[in-house]
Amino acid sequence: MHNKFLLATLIIVFPVLGFGQLLQAKNNFTHADTLRGSDNAQRNWWNVLHYSISVNPDFETKTIQGKVTIQYAVVKPVTTMQIDLQQPLEVDSIVQHKRILYFTRTNNVIFIKNTIPHRMGFHDSITVYYHGRPREAVRPPWDGGWIWKKDSLNRPWMSVACQGLGASVWYPCKDYQEDEPDNGATLTIIAPDTLMAVGNGRLIFTGNTSFNKKIYTWQVVNPINNYDIIPYIGKYVNKRDTLLGAKGLLTLQYWVLDYDSSIAWQQFKQVKPMLRAFEYWFGPYPFYEDGYQLVQAPHLGMEHQSAVAYGNHFKNGYLGRDLSGTGWGLRWDFIIVHESGHEWFGNNITTKDVADMWVHEGFTNYSETLFTEYYYGKEAGTDYNVGSRKNILNDKPIIGPYGVNKEGSSDMYYKGSALIHSIRHSVHNDVLFRKILHGLNKVFYHQTVTSAQIENYINQHAGFNYQYVFDQYLRTTQIPVLEYQMDSVNHSIRCRWSNCLPTFNLPLSLWNPPGEHIKIYPTTNWKTISIQKNQTDLFRSALVERLYYVKTKLLH
Template identity: 55%
Template sequence: MKLKTTCCVFVCLVLLSFSQLLAQPLSKKTIFTHADTLRGSNGPGRNWWDVTKYDLHVKFNIKDSTISGWNEISFKTLKKGSLMQFDLQEPLLLDSIILSSNENKINESGYQTKTTRKYHRKVIEFKKNGNAYFFYNSNYATTQQLTIYYHGKPTIARRPPWDGGLIWSKDKSKSPWVSIACQGLGASVWYPCKDIQSDEPDSAEMHITIPDTLVCVGNGHLREQVKNDDGTATYDWAVVNPINNYCLIPYIGKYVHFGEIFKGEKGDLTMDYWVLDSNLEKAKKQFKDAPRMMKAFEYWFGPYPFYEDGYKLVDAPHLGMEHQSATAYGNGYINGYHGIDLSGSGWGLKWDFIIVHESGHEWFANNITSKDIADMWVHESFTNYSETLFTEYYYGKEAATAYVTGTRKKIANDIPIIGPYGVNKEGSGDMYYKGGNMLHTIRQVINNDSLFSQILRGLNKTFYHQTVTGKQVENYISAQSKIDFSKVFDQYLRTTQVPVLEYKQNGYTLQYRYTNSLPGFKMPLKINFKGQRWIKPTANWQTLRLYPEGDNQFYVDPNFYINTKKVD
């Protein structure tokens, strides 16, 4: 009895943690402040300049849980402006700001040239407004650098990754194990930056100093490891592709490495695995799902978007996160979600949930990034559906259908999937399973899997390494499919109403209409009535009369996410 109780408690805790994962990264606040607007909007302190590179230097002082360092932000001006905003979250303290720029000269032919000599290098006075800092930049050079020095004891994550911040943990041997999870909360929880999703640096470097008894793993490739003369070592990691602020993350611990080369669509892809030394043998077995994932997702979505930076799985002191080219892994080296099939179909136990889901974000979240977190469905709905596509690739369509329809029991229909814009607020956690089922429904309406695959690959090619609005994605799908899905997106993303097909059946006569739907909603449906056929319901009653012979059992193809109701 005690064993059963323990198992029940474990299952409940896992399911609770997953429900909170759906709510991650932010709270369900409905009243917003000026600070929310500063954090979530592309305001006058942000909209005239574009980050080109972060060059981050940070020392991690593990004994007292503090950090110190600086970030050199290279940027270019998009238009004339003077007010600059960057973000650094309390209780971190800003020490100083230095602004410099490349001098522009006009040569004898009248053409502008650039020199590498810096000028106007000076300390800048600034004003603080909560977690936002402001100053006036009167220098109108096209290319400039902003170096921000800071230190302090950053926010500690109480329950990562759902409640973000710094993670000061220990492994089984009591050695330090440190990392960060900050999606939604923002990268400014540990380094100064322009903390908005719509502006990604085109490249980034991390120079992380730690005790020389530990190893630091970061995004991209390791360029240099230097052992200092004070018992520390500095690891230089660099990415050459655009990267989300919240994806730029170090992992610090007793790491060991193994890897392989994946023969992909763009050639050789390095796949590296950094795990705690105690997990090495388990990882060699469990991480076989990584090349399987890569093969399936390159089939559906196109080439892995970051060949130049490679792919990594890294042992993390939390469940997992889509840190670009360095995916955080914390699923306990077992299949499913901590050993549970979230679909209830059985198929979710055939593969490792974190490897598949978080890696799917390399295409949807890291390659294609929503400008505003309100459109986070672009990340989560497609990545949720990647689980179904992975299942289909290896186990067939029936398995995939069972998986995706099995997840519908987790849909809450509490608030719309799209959140309010400009205040750093996501919508409903339904962006996962309702969003995935919406895409599955759209696929049925397209009724051409080859075209559907082309659309998925086309999204990743058309919006390669870009930030987008949700509307851009919606319009692309409608344009490429030559089907107007605008009302379908409005219905499933912007309302909590699940369409209901009301029907009356009298022998060989079927009447039907949509209710609980938006005006103009007329999504086609595949039904069974005298055999399988398509109907085009609207809000008005329509009648279908067929010969009385044959099977008159009526039902809607379960691949469509709608409800049905028989009426008199």
């Protein structure tokens, strides 16, 4: 990070912000940023079908040796091929059909100019051999790289955290979020035979080597984000379980350090209730074929698909704290809930460009509200959501610049959640709202998307076009203000939106426990609306601001 003091402040004040490594100020972009963040001519002619990764780490020297076979399909006329591998890792050779390919390198980008030309639709592969001392993560997961730690018994404990920084920090790949391997990946880890190596999906092979090492090969059959493919190496023990879920029997596996097993098995009892709640709200767990794993990690946590990283010290809340300040966040383990919520938003539905990462983080942050509501009631969920808003900065727009591997504001978490909460209550139909969440995960199942696609889907199915609402919350920093006057004599309200885009038009549904309900459609122009005498109490500022992320101003 360019500003370590700012980073430390963010971690203390807003600890949930950014489990990836992109939260740094950057206004001027270079050609290297474009190469990293765009679907350029060296990338868009080939589609990744499968990664076969093999890595052999050496704990003492903090080095790795590896090879990656990239299977791909030709989708456009062949040009130079771009492969990403971050320095100081070095490429030893690149091979295709036993032929060594010529390549050049510019910083973190390798250009291959003599791949075998094929007609469109043809499938082929290349194998990259590499080695070196990868960038080491100093404060994972807030900064990225390979993690070389020791457990409390002084035994090696290794992993990787690389969201944002990119998977190319430890293996060569097309490090571009839009192109996930259609047919999944295999990860072969060569580890000391005194340790266990865990990867994504299912263990399909174990074997011994000389030099007191053991081989573990893990496989995922579903598309997967590059940064989700992660090795975990430590003195792990395992517990297996199953859940009868929406698509049948889901296998569950928990991996923890041996001395933490007793406390871990107790804490991980929260996994099944979490999965039941999320299958209710979002639809079936998206990766039944690969199973669900929760893996103790040498950092706080990350949404690694089918092998979720867990480092919350077996405490409820966020390291024992409630980020909402309401008390509800201490009823459940933040990392189990939040990082698993990403299996639906972030892993099942993945944004093509990190500029649209609010789709990952806003919906997953809202999953915390929905989990709380599922077990403790709707008012409890709303309490949690409203309490979390104190973390909103409104420093810059949520959506970032496209094509340069740069996200927008960290408000993608809490403000993204507040946006979804506002639209939900505007719709005032939880059956429809839940149907929309299911529909998103069904229509965009295992796909990469744009924010516009998600916005359009909601607009088409919510019974109202919320485009100007999305524009307000995603693309500006203003908090809309509802200005209103009450006329008790004529039983009317005069109102308008201010401090917002001129087109902002969020409809407000307001109700109370006795069953009074009204829906109004304010715009930025003054509008007089007739109301019933018993509906006056619905226009309390506290009620409006509880249901919607807005401010109110009562005029006299």
